[in-house]
Amino acid sequence: MRNARSDPFTPGFGNLPRIFAGRSTELNDLTGMVDRLRDGVYEQPRMVTGDRGMGKTSLLLQFEQEQLEAGRWVVRAAATRDGAVIARLCRGLADVLWEHDVAGQLAETARSVLARLAGITVSSLGVSVDREHDTGAMSVGDELRDLLTATARLAREHDTVLVLLIDETQNIDLDTLGQLFYAIQEVQGITIVERDGDSGAMRRDSLPMAVVVAGLPGLVGRLKRAGSTFGERSRPHRLLALERPELLVALREFARDGGAAFDADAADIVADACGGYPYFLHVVGSHVWRAGDGEVIDAEEALLGVRQAAPYLADFYDQRLAEIGQLQRSYLATAATIPPEQRTSAVVAEALGRPSSQLGSTLGALIDTHGLLRSDGTGRLVFALPGLDRFLADRSP
Ligand SMILES: Nc1ncnc2c1ncn2[C@@H]1O[C@H](COP(=O)(O)OP(=O)(O)OP(=O)(O)O)[C@@H](O)[C@H]1O
Ligand SMILES: [Mg+2]
The missing domain is CATH 1.10.8 (Helicase, Ruva Protein; domain 3)
Known part of the structure; x- marks a missing residue:
């Protein structure tokens, strides 16, 4: 029966929709990445970017569900501006370890790292957290590296993959981001050399740790400006409107x-x-x-x-x-009145009666910081939010 109660649509953010639409390219790539890591093959981290409401969190949730069903060890953490993302990751790792480390195989070092890094104790009784914990002056990057290494090794012994999903990455402060990415790169650089039982050949396996970070489109530029190579080293997925x-x-x-x-x-x-x-x-x-x-x-x-x-x-x-300044707003309003196929920065500048050189930072902010425009690769400007151009054009005098 069709009524409010049976409404299948769920407006909001960060929820898993009842029906998951599209995104098969991204999901296939993410699944393939985990499958290859399971076979010991190195795989780059993936970086999913997209405008607000474009479906980054939903994609992570959908992927998480599929991976949990496949028996993988999934740890998902959303970053907030308070810098607690590492503590959240630790908590997720501790939960995974508590669930799977039945025989207490986890190296004592990893246990002590959890205690030092996040005040977390894993015992046969469960996971407990000391809320007053202070990380002091220790090297968070090195500690995290050791913890991830120990967990990934354990995952390997259990024939599975540790899957890290980090959402809202744009909120992580640069210092923490540096430590996090350092730890990830170190772990992904570790190889285990083994002789193949059948052929006798030497095999070099990577540790099975898959990494997906998601964030607003400005993330890529922010990483570059901070001198981080993570953006270049990871495979990007830019989420656009569904086809x-x-x-x-x-x-x-x-x-x-x-x-x-x-x-x-x-x-x-x-x-x-x-x-x-x-x-x-x-x-x-x-x-x-x-x-x-x-x-x-x-x-x-x-x-x-x-x-x-x-x-x-x-x-x-x-x-x-409301997030943007007056000049940015007039830039958008003007761009909206130009037909999409002619919408280049030169044409917008001309319509605004200003030289292009004066508008570089305005356009840069609209693309990188606010994610409201993007370049389609041929020099044309596209509105990232579907319908925003129509909305602005209808409003313009
Ligand atoms: N592939 C999809 N199929 C159906 N619904 C989707 C899909 N992706 C996202 N949605 C829905 O769209 C809304 C916004 O998605 P989501 O919260 O994942 O966006 P987001 O990119 O994470 O946004 P933000 O940057 O604000 O965190 C949610 O209600 C979600 O259920
Ligand atoms: Mg989200």
Whole structure:
């Protein structure tokens, strides 16, 4: 029955959607990375970037679920500005160890690292944390390296892979980021030399530790400016809006999940209105769902739902625009009035009546810091948030 209770759409952030749309390229790559590490082959860390609400956390959650089902040891930590990400990782590692280190194989060093680094004690009774713990002057990078090494070795003995998922990486201060990436690189550089039982040949295995970091697009530039090579050493995945065919498949599945169906016109209307942006998919989808109670969602209900969702989308755009300064705003407003195929920085500068050279830092901030624009690789500027150009153009006098 189609009603508010059966609404399959879940607007919000950081939740795992009932239906996971698209992202098969990214998921295949992440799965392949873990499979190869399981075989002892080195794999670069992966860096997932994307605008707010583009689905980074959902991708990590979906991947985590799949990996847990495959028996991998997954530790996920979201960074906050208080610098607690390492303590959170330690906590996750301690939980994994407590769950799997049944025979107490974990080296005593790792136990003492957990105690020193995060005030964590792992015993047969469980995991406990000393909240007053102070890391003092110790080398966090080295300690973390030892802990990750010990855990990855244990994972190898259990024929599995330690999977580290770090979300909201843009929040980590540069000092902590340096220590974290140092530890990761050190562990990934360790090889174990073994003679192959069948062929007798020497094999050099990497430790099975997979790393995925996720964050806002500005992360890449921030790492570069801080002199970190992590960005260059990891394989990037930039999440963009979902493609139309993926979107249409997902809409069909969402509707089926709730016990209804979109007719073809209604599906097109919803797809147009959300532009493939995952957050909008839920906001628009939910309003359209609730615009009627029949088993088939038709175009009329879709149009009504889209109209009702519009103020929420406008709010979202307004919030994003509130982050930026006046010149950046006029840059965007002007760019929005130029047809997408002609939208280059030179054309925007001309329309603004200023030399391009004066607008470099404005454009740089819109791309790197705010992630509102990106370059499509051929010099054209693209609005990262679907529909923001239409929204601005409709508003301009
Ligand atoms: N592939 C997907 N299929 C269906 N829904 C999705 C998908 N990706 C994200 N969503 C939904 O979109 C919303 C935003 O996603 P999410 O919180 O993962 O974005 P994010 O990139 O992590 O944003 P932020 O930068 O604010 O943390 C959530 O409601 C989520 O359920
Ligand atoms: Mg997120």
